[in-house]
Amino acid sequence: MKTQLPVAIAFLSGVLMIGAFFGTGEVLENISTEALRYMSIVAGFSILLGVVSMTQVSLGVIRRRGREWPYKIILVLCLFTMTGFGVFQGITSHTVFDWLFDNIQKPMMATMFSILAFFIASAAYRAFRARTVEASILLLTAIVVMIGRVPMGQYIYEDLPAMANWIMMFPNVAVQRGIIIGAALGAASMSLRIILGIERTYMGRG
């Protein structure tokens, strides 16, 4: 029963959603709309599950004075501070929650995003080495696209931006579409295996 019930639910849900996608009946469409709404509600409640888990693990580490226990105190304090202000004061503008989000969380997110620029430089330095013919082509293409995309590119060679655009619009899009087609078929095959109960590894049973 522990194995069969989830498989049965997966089968019925899959057949229902496929039927709603291809069918014209209003009943099926209403059922699928309601099912998607229920999923959003369940996802909302599941956040509580995550918060409880995080709090339990953090309090356990603090109690035991485990690794990084001072950081766990900060984590728990920040979690309940933001939650408290959000619940009791609201999350609209000019609230403490809004101030904390705009002045602490947003700058931190922007900081993480900006680190990407340096990581791209270090990844490019390692990847763009002319060791083989393919790597040399990759290096030249990367140079054309990078210089063609900046304003200075057209002053170096007037057709460079057009060349960069052509590379991005044609070979790049063609390859991406090939990958997307393959990935879509893989996803369809995996979905079929899950609906038919052939694939059960996601439940922990290989």
Next chain:
Amino acid sequence: MDALINSIGTTSVMSILAFIRIDRLNALVLLVLFSVIVLYFIRRAIRGDKLYIRQLPGLQAVEEAVGRATEMGKPVLFIPGIGDIDEIQTIAGLSILGLVARVTARYDTPLLVPVLYPMPMAAAQEIVRESYIDEGKADQVKPETVQYIAGESFSYAARVGGMMMRDKPAANIFMGSFKAESLLLAETGQTTGAIQIAGTAEPEQLPFFIAACDYTLIGEELYAASAYLSREPKMMGSLKGQDLVKIILVLVLVLGVLAVSLNVYPEFIRDLLTAN
């Protein structure tokens, strides 16, 4: 008599078509064809026919990566993507987690699984627990193995980056859906000297993983991973079926491009290959 049979046949077809969206009929036909082909190869696999699947270096390296972590006494870090449970890539990542958890249980290697959303966390906890029980190591399951980190991707990347720099896992396995934080995670792992295996079906993130990781599974290879690692006949059969459908699609695309280029029924070809 013939007229009667024809009218019954026409009425039956018309009555069935009344329940089907005509604008999606091409997709339905493709779905039925796809299902029939996949089920045919699954039947062949169950019958015992040998089906050849090419080797995937990234998946062959999983056991090697866990072995390396065991020798160094370091943990294995597994990230099942940053998508929620409703994304098929997350399910693919969780399927691989089950198989990786068995290997770590077998070698007594610590496993770290930070997740971004609560539902994948619940699924991952169950998967790890079941894998350890199957290997007879139920007492070694720790509550901090699977951790819910944050609800936001950059917060998650910051926390996981910190885990990598402090815990220094010997193997990082990234399997699932990733967005902008893919390079943050992969480059941070690269600086710690860990062996890195990644797999995603996001075309925009693949270049970052290819540049920063030792092995990368591209697109459909991620979905094939669970079948490849488990070697179960039914799943291997579905891979063969999927490959045949891909060949058929490529032929249809080539013929379609030729037909439209030569102006042979271009509107019909466009309608046939347009999904609504």
